[in-house]
Amino acid sequence: MFFHIVLERNMQLHPRFFGRNLRENLVSKLMKDVEGTCSGRHGFVVAITGIESIGKGLIRDGTGFVTFPVKYQCVVFRPFKGEILEAVVTLVNKMGFFAEAGPVQIFVSKHLIPDDMEFQAGDMPNYTTSDGSVKIQKECEVRLKIIGTRVDATEIFCVGTIKDDFLGVINDPAAA
Amino acid sequence: MEKSSPVQKTVVLQPFVKLVRLVARAFYDDYTTKSDNQQKSAKSDNRGIAAVVLDALTRRQWVREEDLAKDLQLHAKQLRKIIRLFEEQKLIMRDHRKETAKGVKMYSAAVAATTDGRAEDKVKLHTHSYCCLDYAQISDVVRCKLHRMKKKLKDELEDKNTVQEYGCPNCQRKYNALDALRLISMEDDSFHCENCNSELVVECNKLTSEEVVDGDDNGRRRRREKLKDMLQRLEAQMKPLMDQLDRVKDLPIPEFGSFLAWEARAAMAARANGDLNPNDPLRSQGGYGSTPMPFLGETKVEVNLGDGNEDVKSKGGDSSLKVLPPWMIKQGMNLTEEQRGEMRQVAKVDGGSGGAAKLSDDKKSVIGNGDEKDLKDEYLKAYYAELLKQQELAARLNQQEYEIQLATTSPGRQVAKKAKREEEDVEWEEEAPVAANGNYKVDLNVEAEASGGEEDDIDWEEG
Ligand SMILES: [Zn+2]
DSSP, rough: OEEEEEEEEEEEEEEEGSTTTTHHHHHHHHHHHTTTEEETEEEEEEEEEEEEEEEEEOOOOTOOEEEEEEEEEEEEEETTOOEEEEEEEEEEEETEEEETTTTEEEEEEEGOOOOOOEESSSSSSSEEESSSSSSTTTOOOEEEEEEEEEESSSEEEEEEEOSTTTTTTEEOTTTT | OOSSSSHHHIIIIHHHHHHHHHHHEEEEEEESSSOOOGGSSSTTTTTTTHHHHHHHHTSSSEEHHHHHHHHHHHHHHHHHHHHHHHHHHEEEEEEEOOOOOOHHHHHHHHHHHBBOOOOSSSSSSEEEEEEEEHHHHHHHHHHHHHHHHHHHHHHHTTTOOOOEEOOOOOOOEEEGGGGHHHHHHHSSSBBBBBHHHHHHHEEOGGGGGGOOHHHHHHHHHHHHHHHHHHHHHHHHTTTHHHHHHHHHHHHHOOOOOHHHHHHHHHHHHHHHHHOOOOTTTHHSSSSOOOTTHHHHHHHHHHHTTTTOHHHHHHHHHHHHHHHHHHHHHHHHOOOOOOHHHHHHHHHHHHHHIIIHHHHHHHHHIIIITOOOOOHHHHHHHHHHHHHHHHHHHHHHHHHHHHHHHTTTTOOOHHHHHHHHTTTTTOOOHHHHHHHHOOOOOHHHHHHHHHHHHHGHHOOOOOO
């Protein structure tokens, strides 16, 4: 799920950035530092959408670096148990398959793939129905449901299922 | 109060009433307002109370919760607790209104028009709550509930939504699918033990393919049996409810609208009844619907014709109302001719008690004495048309700003507008004869209704 929230961060800035472009420098550094990172609490920071406030800088003794407390608005992506996501298959093996929904990695184990889909080893390992009408392989787009998440301080990993109504392959670029 | 007009019961409502009764007994049978430790003696055991309340609600449309409590001889607090439960469960709609003398009158009139009972007249003027069954939502909610119950059991039976476990055959370490990212090996795309790097195997917890029997597995098997049994019992016990849901699925759903809309419509219908000579036998035989019909059908009329201009609307409304009687009769297959007559009889009385009794008497003196049926027929036809127009206009006025109305009025309505200004002086009795001649009066009434606002129903009372 996506959220638009306000986060705070203390930014350390080298004195060479001081000057009339200080604010711009601060913001671009913030973007570089924060966008694309993941925190277990808030999820993945997708994009910074605005700066709320920049507090007074504090010069650190002995270094000349200055710390600015910056409040910024950003879009975060945080997967939840029970959430339905669309993801791209990245790897297929006999244990199941891995998929990515943006920055999130999801693993779907074999027992959560419909029973009528069999694993086919080879150059392009895949799961295929007996009549060959549906095939899950690398680059496939699937709709899946998250049934479990592992949230670490800097990482979120999900386990999903496609064994439910309206889940499964939604688009196969290889077949098209 | 206990009995409501037969139309609601027999025509469209009945299958839905049955549904509600089944729901009450299936899900709320052992609901009690007492907490568990309070329940000591059998005397204080009020299980089944929820079913009683739901049943009572099926015999009403919108009802003031205080009145309901009185009818059921329940403490108001107790009832409120149950009502709140049903609100949470999305079975009923609720509305709260800071009561005014006008509101009380409106409500009384509406109750009188829709049931053959009367609302309590002496009501303290503070905030009151009203509630009404939401049949549309009930059928959806119950369907969803049953679906979720079944799904939950089935999912558990089929081991869905469980995180796959893996074990190392070498060092017996256990992993699960959430570790997958760490276990995947780049060499052969399979999972390897972090400890000894041997290939992991799937821990089989599919109970059906279980061969090894140890204590843990026995527990699992018992659990599975229990789940299976639960699912079977669910299917069996919910069968009547599911059948009723299927039956109700394609039927048009009785809707009473929001509280204010319901009240306005009821008042309008009461007036319509009063306007027409209620003793006219022609009316009882005519295809035109009975009092409560507007409560059941009008929403549809508005939806269909929302975009049309006024003339089109009134015409459309006209025809749709004419089409309606077969639609209603189709529902109430056991509705006999006498029943319908009976019901109108009731409606007539209601119209009177709704505050329009004098009006109807006046009307009677105008048309009731005429012997020629043709004249009556024609009069009635014209009158129905105007009434329909009036109803629709009034309904629209309820929703729209008066200003907007004025902005879009045709020149014809300007006359009415002017008349509205003199409204205070115009007595209903004076208007009545005019009405017999043409439609001028009806327009005037509509405007008066919209602009009159507060004094509106008091005017009616006086009339
Ligand atoms: Zn091992």
